[in-house]
Amino acid sequence: MARRCDVCGKGPLSGNLISHAHNVSRRKFYPNLHSVKTVEADGTVVRKKVCAKCLKAGKVKKA
Template identity: 65%
Template sequence: MAKRCDICGKGPMFGSTISHAHNVSKRVFYPNVHKMKVLDENGKITRKKVCTKCLKSGKVRKA
């Protein structure tokens, strides 16, 4: 499953984990994405993957 928001397009970001001894290894930061039923502009119910930031800001109406 692609971890990408269908509303804002937020996706995974890349960075590093750094230990106390400064050992560096690559890692991925995934957005907090949930599958949910959403009302679209026409009033139809569709399933979309939505990040929690879009839910909190009111960009999406839950069905």
């Protein structure tokens, strides 16, 4: 299961987890994805994984 937005293509980013003692280890930042039923241009209903930014911007039409 890919952690990627079906609308804008936003995916996971990598970064560092830094403790108070400055011990550094790698970590991932995942997008805020939601599984939403959307209406396509031809009228069919499809379930997509959409990030919260696309939902707020109104880039998808919910069924």
